[in-house]
Amino acid sequence: MAFGRFFLPGPTEVRPEILAALAQPVIGHRGAGMTALLREADPRLRALFGTERPVYVSTSSATGMMEASVRGGVRRHALCLVNGAFSARYRDLVRDCGRQAGEYAVAWGEAHDPAEVERRLRAGDHDAVTVVHSETSTGVLNPLPQIGAAVRAAERATGREILLLVDGVTSVGGMVVAPEEWGVDCLLTGSQKAMALPPGLAFATASERLLQRAATLPGRGHYLDLVEFDRHWREHQTPHTPAVHLVFALARQLADVEAETVSGRAARHHALRERCCAWAEERGARWGLSLFAPGGFRSPTVTTLALPAQWRGPELVAALKQRGYTVGAGYGRLKDTTIRIGHMGDHTLAGLDALLATFEEVLDR
Numbered sequence: 001m002a003f004g005r006f007f008l009p010g011p012t013e014v015r016p017e018i019l020a021a022l023a024q025p026v027i028g029h030r031g032a033g034m035t036a037l038l039r040e041a042d043p044r045l046r047a048l049f050g051t052e053r054p055v056y057v058s059t060s061s062a063t064g065m066m067e068a069s070v071r072g073g074v075r076r077h078a079l080c081l082v083n084g085a086f087s088a089r090y091r092d093l094v095r096d097c098g099r100q101a102g103e104y105a106v107a108w109g110e111a112h113d114p115a116e117v118e119r120r121l122r123a124g125d126h127d128a129v130t131v132v133h134s135e136t137s138t139g140v141l142n143p144l145p146q147i148g149a150a151v152r153a154a155e156r157a158t159g160r161e162i163l164l165l166v167d168g169v170t171s172v173g174g175m176v177v178a179p180e181e182w183g184v185d186c187l188l189t190g191s192q193k194a195m196a197l198p199p200g201l202a203f204a205t206a207s208e209r210l211l212q213r214a215a216t217l218p219g220r221g222h223y224l225d226l227v228e229f230d231r232h233w234r235e236h237q238t239p240h241t242p243a244v245h246l247v248f249a250l251a252r253q254l255a256d257v258e259a260e261t262v263s264g265r266a267a268r269h270h271a272l273r274e275r276c277c278a279w280a281e282e283r284g285a286r287w288g289l290s291l292f293a294p295g296g297f298r299s300p301t302v303t304t305l306a307l308p309a310q311w312r313g314p315e316l317v318a319a320l321k322q323r324g325y326t327v328g329a330g331y332g333r334l335k336d337t338t339i340r341i342g343h344m345g346d347h348t349l350a351g352l353d354a355l356l357a358t359f360e361e362v363l364d365r
């Protein structure tokens with residue numbers, strides 16, 4: 001089937017060229033072939049993550065790296081910023097790893113207030129903050145540079161080290177990110193979102209001070225130990241057998257990203273977001289559709305549409321499916337009242353236009 005009909009907000013559609021890269025003979029993961037692949041991937045991954053730091057490659061879903069960030073990055077008590085399903089998962093994961101999870105929750109569909117982050121950190125004894133950059137369940141983009149500045153200000157005011165752990169699962173690869181400049185200690189993503197690879201790999205950065213803290217933390221586990229990832233990264237290796245074929249696909253995709261350029265990729269996602277939001281405001285409004293996320297806080301990779309009373313989410317998703325298009329249902333409690341369009345990865349404006357035209361036919365029913 002032709003590319004451009006699968007708009008789930010993850011896993012996102014994978015181009016045939018990437019799928020073809022999977023069909024290669026297996027290689028030994030300790031051999032020169034794998035080392036060469038990882039060595040070649042290294043600068044390209046760092047460009048995509050906007051960092052000078054290493055980017056570790058994990059064979060797990062993104063949640064694995066979320067857990068790694070907590071095991072290595074939270075000493076005792078984290079302030080967890082919650083505004084949707086994935087940020088709630090980050091909070092739960094902190095608790096499941098035996099740490100205390102303080103919560104700064106705002107309503108689903110809202111972004112966090114950096115001034116409030118600073119206030120809570122000054123008043124508390126947190127040693128880390130968890131935040132989801134682009135909340136895929138709602139389509140809200142949190143103001144990460146400002147949140148980073150708030151965390152740094154609280155550190156200066158209290159003299160306490162506070163690490164900033166960021167789930168960038170639907171931001172990395174879909175916009176320009178700058179973890180060092182923003183004061184981010186760990187930035188992570190999974191292969192199947194804005195990187196437009198099949199599911200199965202996850203990626204994370206770690207600041208020097210995070211690695212130093214991690215080395216002092218007991219019980220940080222074995223498989224998801226960032227200290228071990230770092231040790232092997234130096235040799236262009238992974239601690240355990242990676243999903244070798246996904247690394248083949250990664251190599252192909254990173255070469256293509258380099259050709260498009262990271263800023264070109266970000267510009268394409270920006271244009272996709274603008275097109276989708278303009279359509280909702282100028283045309284979708286006729287059928288009573290509206291944008292769920294507030295202006296200025298809309299994700300470049302996923303748009304959540306609030307539905308008029310006469311439509312239920314699953315009905316719309318099914319009607320689009322009948323016409324050959326896949327979009328995301330509303331997440332969890334938003335299932336009936338919203339749908340989500342994942343315009344990330346390798347999607348094009350022309351592809352999005354075709355989806356929106358089909359959407360209009362469905363709404364006109």
Ligand SMILES: *Cc1c(COP(=O)(O)O)cnc(C)c1O
Pocket residue numbers: 010061062063064086132134135136137167168169170190193
């Ligand atoms: C999809 C997603 C995750 C979970 O990723 P898995 O790869 O399924 O573990 C976490 N956070 C965000 C923001 C996501 O969109």
